[in-house]
Amino acid sequence: MVTIMNKNLKFNIIFEGQTNGVTATCQKYNISRTIYYRWLKRYKALGIEGLDDIKKDFTPINKTSSDIENVLLGLFKTYPHYGPKAIKYLLEEFGYNISESAVFNVMKRHSLTNRECRIKFSKKKDNNITNSLPPLNEINSGECWIFWITNYGNFKNIGNIYEYTIFDFKSRISCTRLYHDISFNNFEDLLTAVAIPVSQTLNFNTKYLCFFQDSKIIKQTITILNSKFSKIVQDNGLDIKTYIFKSNDILGNIDELRKQYTEGCLSYLMPLIHEGMLLNELKMQLQKHIRAYNLNLKTKFDNEICSPIEYHNKLTNNPLILPLWAYIDRKY
Structure with missing residues (x-):
């Protein structure tokens, strides 16, 4: 008899394996260790949505392009x-x-x-929306933000956990927070409390904020997004266009950066979740992880090995230092 494994069951199996051991869990559910680690890798890269059955892209013949x-x-x-x-x-x-x-x-x-x-x-004004981006290799550090939400799943004593991330494409400088639900208010909090202050400190000349087409915040709040986002950027003296990635956009490098970054966050948080840490403490711990990532995590950029902030400073020839508030844990 074959058991249908939906993403919630796969999610439970992954965390049961972390608690009771991978071998015992695989035997219990009659799956191989290869399958288990394949699911774990997909979960770390994309959250619980990565556990959906993989389907080939298909555009119906009668669907309007x-x-x-x-x-x-x-x-x-x-x-x-x-x-x-x-x-x-x-x-x-x-x-x-x-x-x-x-x-x-x-x-x-x-x-x-x-x-x-x-x-x-x-009669609607949509001056903050653009239908095109310049070639990615022509985008400078601090010019193009990418936003996404990753569903980590539902946990006992915690509830739902969602990772909200605003990520600079060129420098890979990231602003990330955890929330209980999906709402424009959470997006606004991340944008105004973290991303905009960081961009102003580092003299970003942010021109674009990009969303993935399947983003739930796009589907739920597109009208609010168009109006409120425009007001937020105007109030902060910014001129940022929003762009929604289309199905025919080539996102190979962007998708890979997103997966690598999310895997780093989830790998860091999973042991803390197993220890029974509550969401408020997880939020504080993640702040420390993101700070270390931005300042100290050295990875390969072109032919250089440096942290995201080091890379941005080299590209802009301006050795800026983040202010004291960037090093202090702040509740939200």
């Missing part, structure tokens, strides 16, 4: 009084030939089937 959808959204904004049929004819002028029902489905997906909703949509 992201390029066409972006053109459609532009037409909805420019011609809010037009319905699906009129928009379909306009789209043909751009060289795209899709059905009226496909246009309607895009309208429906964005809650724009009602004319009044389209008129309201046409």
Whole structure:
């Protein structure tokens, strides 16, 4: 009899193995040690979402591509009084030939089937959103932040743990905090309490903040994100564009950096979780780990071996030192 292993069962098996021993746990669940360590590696790299069954990317033939959808959204904004049929004819002028029902489905997906909703949509300002990034090899240190959330899972006496991270692509300087849930307020806390002060201290010229397309915060709070984020950056005298990675973007290096970083955080926290440490103490311990990572963890950058902050200082030719507050544990 084959037992279906969903991600929650795999998660429980991983932590049971850490407590009761890998061999005994593998025998109990009739899995090999190879499988166990494969799951552990995926968990450390991506959190509990890494334990989902791996599926090959597949785009249904009848699914409207992201390029066409972006053109459609532009037409909805420019011609809010037009319905699906009129928009379909306009789209043909751009060289795209899709059905009226496909246009309607895009309208429906964005809650724009009602004319009044389209008129309201046409009046929205989205100056903080960009549809493109410069080539990654042309991005300077401090110019491009990447944001993600990693679900660590649900733990006894702790509850859910989510890792929120804002990560500078070039220097790999990172700002990370732990939270109980997914909300814009948590993102705002990380941004205003940690990321912006660090960027101002290190003289970052931040131009982009990138989100992954499957980010739950994007799916849950896209309207709030567009309006509130713009206000936050304006209040801090910044001009930062948001960008959402598309399905056809080449993210090899970015994905690898994300996995390596998350594995470092999880490897550090797992023993502390097993000791029964509560979330507030885990938060403080992670602050120390991130501080050591930014200041002292030496890795390979191009042909140099240095820490993220050392690398940033070399690139900018400005040996800046973080202020005292950056070395002090702060509750949040």
